[in-house]
Amino acid sequence: MADTRPHDVTPQSGPRPPVRGPSLSARLMRASWRGLPPKRYDVGLEAGLAVPGADGGTLRADHYFPRADGDFPTLLIRSPYGRGLPWSPMFGILFAEQGFHVVLQSCRGTGGSDGRFDLWRNETADGLAAVTWLRGRPWFTGTLGTVGPSYLGYTQWALALDPPPELKAMVVQVGMHDPHAFYHRGGAFHLENALAVGAGMTNQHRGIVPFLKAVLRLRRGLDGIVSARPLRKAYESALGELPWLDGVMAHPDADDPYWRGAALAGAAEQAGIPTALIGGWHDALVDQTFEQYARLRAAGARTSLLVGPWTHTSALQQGWPEVFAESLAWLRAHLCDDPSGLRPTGVRVHVGGADTWRDLDDWPQSPDPAPAPWYAAPDDSLTSRPPAQPAPLTSFRHDPDAPTPSVGGLLLSRTAGPRDNTALEARDDVRTFTGPPLTEPLDAVGPVSARVRLAVDTGHADAFVRLCDVDGQGRSTNVCDGITRVATAPGTPTEVTVVMSPIAHRFAPGHRVRLQISGGAHPRYASNPGTGVPDTEAATVTPAHITLYTGTSLNLPGGTPAPER
Template identity: 60%
Template structure:
């Protein structure tokens, strides 16, 4: 097809995709009008058809190609965000529905065929008259996973990758702290099973899940309770719940992260401090750096969803500069440093964005010790000081508030209701006499014992302002198990006790023996945050964050079939400490 014929046969992109451009402020002016070829038939690795839409500049000349592969359909929001906006800037954009979704042929078997189908699509691109041989990939969330799948064996044409809030490890998504991420798993399953069917179907699925969410969270067994909320059984969700062990053969070949260990394709990584994929993004950044790959990292004040909403002007500008540099030989838009992060908190006198040479930057691990009086102090308490304890009851699980979620409830929230509960311990500094700025991973080093050997420990860093409002900064969870460390032989079999009827919350009160305290480190997410003078630093310690994480039933029964609940008393011994990465002098200066 000649360029003139190609332009003459082009359609206009969908009206919604064209209109959505007006909702964003700060985008660069368009350089080209856009043509559109919908519903192209691209053969997958097994010969079935992958439906594909092609967006392109209505101008003569050679333009590089961006490949976007999605299990969520090819409409909103991918058509406007990727198809129209990047075609306007001088790129062919190939937007494709993954196998078994959005009208594409084959059976949907998520994460099993993405590498082969990506290679088949590149083979198809080579046969197109408009393909210049310069290829980039771009996409968010699962659209990042398919990029890492292609990068397992990167085709020679692949010259740049841009991964927005992206995943590479599906087990790590379902079990980010060794505990099932219930709320996010349900939300993403609704998206994966319905969004590719169109916006009305997706909206109905979201509303149905919202109606059933509370009952799902409170009913046993979980493997049956979720079904009404998702409109039926979902095989990949059943399998994920049934296989919690990352070494289980079920997960073999699913983790695409090792591609970064040997990658040479320049790769831009973009995430947010409250993104569900923050940890996986930072893992990939570290791998790319060790491999010597050209890489850049942008971390904004965003959740998984808001990065593509209010964060989009920054995300788009960063992505466009990277793609032009590596596909168009135009590095003029690149920033001067490898890393750019948004510094959270109040009292920042100038621009909250910070340019850094690397991540994490140089920082000193400062310890604040948990005191028996509920304070955080730089001086360790006496080891003979009495321990502190709380009772976690899975029949009334400690709720989750804010944090990295896929819902509008994500992000920084007021923690007052949470901290008023008896099953949440808080430890707080005196008002700070000078600012404290942290950049890097946060953790808590705890000495913990339980009366059952089975419990979760959830810790959360908060900023308490001068009015007493406590706002979450970052957090983490650690699952304790009677087979770990000194607890291996302590306590009786935690699965003994009477059965409960399916669908009820019956608590098992079997006698138990207290376990010896074990030294555990609870890793929280990384952050960049400024605590101003006059504010206080607070650490929460509790037994869970439900329904963000599935509650620990305390019995050791398998997640999908557990029907019994057993409370646990969790005891903190001294010394236990919060460890904060306090920035060095040169990093602490306002920009």
Template identity: 70%
Template sequence: MTPHPHDVAPKPERAVPPGKPPLASRMMRATWRGLPAARYGAGCERGLEVPAADGSPLLTDHYFPRAKGDFPTLLVRSPYGRGLPWSPMYGVLFAEQGFHVVLQSCRGTGGSGGRFDLWRNEPADGLATVAWLREQPWFSGALGTIGPSYLGYVQWALALDPPPELKAMVIQVGLHDPHALFHQGGTLRLGNALAVGAGMTYQHQGLVPFVRATLRLQCGLRRITTARPLRGAHTSALGDVPWLEEVMSRTDADDPYWHGASLGAAAERQTVPTALVTGWHDALADQTFEQFARLGRAGCDTSLLVGPWTHTSAFQHGWPDVFAESLAWLRAHLCDDPTGLRPTRVRVHMGGEDTWRDLDDWPPTGPATTWFPAADGTLGRQAPADAEPLTSFRYDPADPTPSVGGPVLSPDAGPRDNRTLEAREDVRTFTGAPLTEPVEILGPVSARLRISTDTGYADVFARLCDVDAEGRSTNVCDGLTRLRTTGRTPVEVTVAMSATAHRFAAGHRIRLQVSGGAHPRYARHSGTGEPTVDATGLVPTRLILHGGSTLTLPHGAQAFPSG
């Protein structure tokens, strides 16, 4: 039988004698502005073989400050390769600041032996790497971890049974629950699944294979995301990715497939000081907020930074802030130098005014305020006189409501102009009167909607928007959930719309947007009740929104004229 390509251990690279970091990393380092000056020159040993838990060689690059003395160590484990951008962002920059940096390719990626599994090997392989570190003459016994996205997941894996040397963690736009990355409210997060499939499969192979796969995916995106059935449609762009088929089809978080995948329990008992970084439009922001809450309940020393970023822009224009925050945390807990720490646990960026706020906790405590959509399309503080239907619209899966901006893993992420979207017949908006004074909201946003359908099957998407004086409608936060109705009797569903810190300026208006989907961010609902990846039929659904529906805005929100 022909072996699976991941079962064949790649030929290990030969270790490179200590020397300078790769030229591309040094050149990229020179392009950054706003970063602290280097304290040391950086050296590098490449292609070291570290034994995994089963003995497979994990290829590892060791960056170090070119100076005598004891320096703490940072462990960075990645399935995305050890080249750009990881080499300059973590290897070079942190070595220049006085850290040994161990940049390692997870098993089955980047030339490391063994077969990559989306989560099952990370706890044991992380501990095996720490055991290797203990044998290195340059290891001082002070260990920290750092990294974004899946590089955050491997940190939580190590924290399940933290070694005594682990003194600090910095998790940047990171996840702890793979199921929640691929599914939300019972619906497949299709855009995330395809983006992660491309990244996990090709990024560790190098820039050229990754760019080619990304271009194939972009060129075929409409065909792939509207295929009937969805199962297997991605292979034209990404090839055979068995684990991707699994994560897309296993909708239920209680499915045995997901057992052991979520590492939330690590935060529940965490004692290692942990800094968290995310952005308001990060696809993993909700997981970061959940991590912060769990760490708080555990009494763990923690901090939270939330910027005006997407999953990737935090490492582009946001990198000076992210790097400074991360460096200060690591120096405080690994070098006994707290001078760079900010005085509060939380710092958030206020949308709408482009300023930062320092807070003692997140979310701030205080009463929420409730707004009511009305049949005339307004949004006010007074509930409608009755619970009669407010409006209805037809969702057609053959022409699904498109996604615009928001927390997605694509270049379209972030705040966008929603006016074209809102002009569609399958989108409804409810808008408040112009504000006579600014309105601030800080915390989680939600909509409680009373909905009935004519088919019994539907998704509902709700979005909070800021409408300026010229009528531009900009998304602030949003969410989606799947519902099941019986006959014409309305059901009440709560759509969690994530969290925000936003200031609506005087003269602006607050808007609630409601629709039946956001494709291809979320897989379209077929209207038939078939499993998402296997559905072949398409049945349009009429959704009826009833009176008694509400929008809940968090602490800081003030009343505004109801019109």
């Protein structure tokens, strides 16, 4: 068999990095994980390799490899978060142990790579340049895969937009393909997540200590930043100048030329690359994961979907054994011709409320009955009976200077996920409509939406809508939610559809289904100023008086009707 231990016949500037083992800290982190498969090979490392970028600058990369003779496929992982912890043990060591060459490369302007980081503009060209470099490595067999989470998912879609022939498989873990939707979905600016990304993109590639210091600075200054008027550039007190974040805040419209080329949905429609998708029900990018799956399926691509009870970060922590096993099985099937680890069905989802897993042939389930509306009634109940005629239900005042706070949900922080909403729902700017106690389990698996009929005296407001599970003790826990910006004639009733994130959830006997409606969730979303001025630019605000009308309804998947009271 061929000797695959690294040697480089291409001259590089300066001395060639020595071959060594992974760092002690990386090996200690790897040793701390449980539930992972035993290693097959010892691992070697070439650190700090100089890889030419598309502009001719040097992009730094680390090469992990099995210390064994033989031909092994290659995984390319392109990241703006550095090449140290946790990426070195999670991807470099673990996958090399299983028989892969792993090239972990720092994106332009990060981790010692030349140039300036831009949120999306360089990833396709730099990814293709990395593949060109790989073709010159004597250990590269021409069989290439990609894997990685979050922005590492975006760099995969960027490469797939113009896929090289060597690219045979992808694994996108809690990953994005559309930056605009991440920051502005529903018309509101996703403020808290934007600040978290700002801290990560600016500091994580510099090492754990600088990153933790930046996170602490952001936490200390968060209240002042999120309440500033105007909001734009207020982050500079904690994060410094970030041209890409300023651009994101200054261009809320998806049709703005600023966003041209940012969304990579077209990559999923090419159907040429087998792609495994992994998401979490409480992940800030779960909606993009489901959109990726729908596009891949529509294009006839080979794909699989795993969605667990995870947030963006817990998918790579508590969920890592499942995520790694799913990723490894897919890569072995499509890069090593070993399908033995694949699931028999294309979709596996965790069912919240039941703490079980369910295997499905597709998502959503087919055939999927049309949802049966649960109507909001004047007595704050949910009923299957439609209203006889339009009439006011209730009203409340939303004050941007004292905005409705956010509780849990799709965040990047540790406060993400299901949380007790009881105190939130006691506020006078939140309204709830609740079904009767269930006499049997109610399984809701699929897309969720709400139709909200409302009038706003200023003509400008947000409709934040949340589905909650109320247990026998009255504790209300969020299951999913969504937000939509409303701009209409002042005081004139209008109707908006608020798309919430999909769910797989069991409401147990004795529990109740609740629809929660408010004018925002701050600082998860920037508060609507009530003036029509973009939320990041407004210097003044106007409170909005919001009236809800009959016809407001919750649409649960599976055609499940509301039980009669």
